[in-house]
Amino acid sequence: MYVTIASKITIKGGTQQVKTFSTEYTAKNLTKHAGLVNLGKFAEKIGLPGILEKRLTIERGATADYEMSEMVMMLMMGVLAGAKHMSHLVILKADHAIRKLFGWELFPDASTFGKLFKRFNMGHCHELSEAEAEARKRVWSKKWFRRITLDMDSTVIGVTGSQEGAEKGYNPKKKGQKSYHPLLCFIAETRECLHNWFRAGSAYTSNGAVEFLKECYERIPQRVAQLFVRADSGFFDGDLLDFLESRQSEYLIKVKMRNLVELLMSQTSWQREKGKTGIETVVFLHQCHGWKKARRFVAIRKLVAVQTEGVFFPMPQYEFFCYVTNLPHAPWNIHKLYGQRATSENWISWCKSQMASGTIRTGVFWANSAIFQSCILAYNLMIWMMWLTSEKSFHEEPETIRSWFILVPATVVTTARKMTMKLSEHYAFKQQWEEIEQSLSSLRFA
Numbered sequence: 072m073y074v075t076i077a078s079k080i081t082i083k084g085g086t087q088q089v090k091t092f093s094t095e096y097t098a099k100n101l102t103k104h105a106g107l108v109n110l111g112k113f114a115e116k117i118g119l120p121g122i123l124e125k126r127l128t129i130e131r132g133a134t135a136d137y138e139m140s141e142m143v144m145m146l147m148m149g150v151l152a153g154a155k156h157m158s159h160l161v162i163l164k165a166d167h168a169i170r171k172l173f174g175w176e177l178f179p180d181a182s183t184f185g186k187l188f189k190r191f192n193m194g195h196c197h198e199l200s201e202a203e204a205e206a207r208k209r210v211w212s213k214k215w216f217r218r219i220t221l222d223m224d225s226t227v228i229g230v231t232g233s234q235e236g237a238e239k240g241y242n243p244k245k246k247g248q249k250s251y252h253p254l255l256c257f258i259a260e261t262r263e264c265l266h267n268w269f270r271a272g273s274a275y276t277s278n279g280a281v282e283f284l285k286e287c288y289e290r291i292p293q294r295v296a297q298l299f300v301r302a303d304s305g306f307f308d309g310d311l312l313d314f315l316e317s318r319q320s321e322y323l324i325k326v327k328m329r330n331l332v333e334l335l336m337s338q339t340s341w342q343r344e345k346g347k348t349g350i351e352t353v354v355f356l357h358q359c360h361g362w363k364k365a366r367r368f369v370a371i372r373k374l375v376a377v378q379t380e381g382v383f384f385p386m387p388q389y390e391f392f393c394y395v396t397n398l399p400h401a402p403w404n405i406h407k408l409y410g411q412r413a414t415s416e417n418w419i420s421w422c423k424s425q426m427a428s429g430t431i432r433t434g435v436f437w438a439n440s441a442i443f444q445s446c447i448l449a450y451n452l453m454i455w456m457m458w459l460t461s462e463k464s465f466h467e468e469p470e471t472i473r474s475w476f477i478l479v480p481a482t483v484v485t486t487a488r489k490m491t492m493k494l495s496e497h498y499a500f501k502q503q504w505e506e507i508e509q510s511l512s513s514l515r516f517a
Contacts, residue, residue: 100484102168104152105492106477109507111148111173113456116514117209119202120144126202129190136177142187143199145178146431146442147449151477155427157181168483172490185433191441199444200266203451204290207263209516210455211292219295220259221287222415223302225276227252228429235436238272251429253443254280255422256287257415259301263454264422264447265290269440276305281314288318297321301412307395309362316397323409326368326393328359335370335391344403349374352402369394369405417468425469426450460510464503475500476507 114120123140131138137145148169149160163169164178179187191199227244228251230237237249250272256265266287268279284300291298298320304327315322334357344350351372358365371392378386394405422428428446432439453472457465464472479498484491498504 098482100168100171101480101482102166103478103480104163104166104169105479105481105494106473106504107148107152107169108172108492109476109504109511110151110452110456112511113460113514114144114147114452116511117206117455117516119206119452122202122205123199126198126205127195128198129195137179137183137187139187139190141175142179142184143441143445143448145175146184146188146445147452148173150427150431150446150449151453151473153473153478155430157184157431157433160184168481171483172492185438188438188441189433189435191437193437196269196437196440196444199441199448200286203444203448206448207265207290207451207455208292210459211294212516213459213514215292215294216260217295218297218299219291220299220301221265222257222259222412223254223280223284223300223306224257224415224419225252225254225305226419226423227272228423230432232434234432234434234439236271236439240271240273241276242272251439252276253429254283255419255447256283257418259411259415261454261458262418263451263458264418267444267447269436269443271436276303277308277311280306280308280311284311284314299323301409301415303412309359312366312395313363321396321398323394323396323398323405325409326395331393332391335372335393338370341372344371347403350403352406354402366395367397369396369402371402371406421469422447422450425473456507456511459514460507461503463506476504479504 120140123143124138127139127143129139145163146160149163152162154160154162158181160181164180170176170178227240227242229242229245229248230250233249237251239247239249240252242248242250252270252272252274254268254270254276256267257263258265266283268283270278288298298318300315300320300322302322302324304325307324307327312322312324335353338353338355340355341351341353344352351374353370353372355368355370356365357368372389373392374387375390376388378388392406392409394409396405398405398408400408423430426446426449428443428450431442431446433442450469453469457467457472464475467475479494481492481494484493494501494504
């Protein structure tokens with residue numbers, strides 16, 4: 072079957088005639104997702120499929136077409152290819168070249184994915200988390216930092232239906248909308264998501280924060296000697312600070328409490344910041360109600376206006392920033408160091424908007440938790456591979472990496488029982504692709 076097409080394109084200075092061409096639907100073994108092969112190779116290098124098979128205890132019948140470990144890997148590859156909804160996984164189901172390369176003789180439809188993920192319960196989600204932690208240890212056996220920064224945050228995922236656990240809670244963009252409210256912790260040096268909890272929308276930011284952080288610490292590779300924890304005001308909690316100090320960790324947390332402005336206005340030792348017009352700083356010790364001891368507070372105030380009307384004396388108007396920390400740094404350096412935490416908000420945005428974290432859903436809470444975790448694992452798989460194989464491209468966001476190295480057209484040719492994947496001779500990132508391939512070939516894990 073073919074269609075003959077001729078068209079004209081109007082351009083400045085005249086009309087350009089596009090050559091007449093025919094469309095045929097006869098080509099075989101074509102793919103537009105050639106880069107998934109490298110991610111598949113990397114997943115095998117770190118043993119991820121085997122880890123998932125070992126860890127996940129969801130039993131399948133002897134005649135079952137798919138194991139849960141396979142379902143997780145298929146979902147991850149679909150997300151890496153750009154799927155944002157369960158129905159989008161058809162892009163891989165229809166990609167016979169990729170299925171051939173991955174050995175996927177059968178590929179489930181969207182309803183089967185949903186049905187099988189609904190078999191997850193809380194224990195199975197914990198198993199999935201443990202599988203990710205085991206894979207991370209293998210990755211960090213090749214490359215590591217002795218000191219790492221943990222950025223803790225939460226995010227709101229709004230929903231329009233009545234899914235389990237979707238409840239009204241903190242939602243600054245759409246007040247009153249039902250949502251989920253996951254907790255996440257990122258490693259700043261690598262941008263990977265160290266740990267995540269999928270939570271109901273009514274959960275307050277710091278709910279379970281100490282237990283969550285304990286689990287984060289359990290997932291830290293042993294080669295790391297020092298931890299620095301950064302978090303926003305939702306994690307301003309005495310019990311959390313007690314835990315961090317018990318682990319001899321450095322911390323920097325934004326302050327949120329009642330009467331904070333009155334407390335800051337009562338400070339009499341504000342100092343002008345040299346070279347910063349309208350900026351003053353102060354350091355003081357303060358023991359909040361319920362705390363066991365006083366801690367170091369660092370505050371910044373920025374002059375934003377001066378009120379002159381209706382008052383006898385000019386009244387300065389300030390914008391305040393306040394942090395609790397055990398770091399000895401100067402106040403302005405503390406302020407700048409906290410400002411670097413904003414990059415973790417970008418990583419959360421990438422996971423949500425570019426890696427489908429929270430957008431692929433069912434009506435069942437633990438199924439949604441497992442899918443959320445699988446999307447985060449897909450994000451980490453991409454981050455880990457780029458970290459170990461391509462320093463130049465490591466700092467790009469997922470959509471860019473997907474555009475450059477995953478959504479790559481190719482044809483798969485089989486000759487003498489050997490499969491060859493042929494890319495365009497004009498492929499723009501040939502050099503980087505070869506760098507990734509060579510690095511993958513040389514990677515060895517115990």
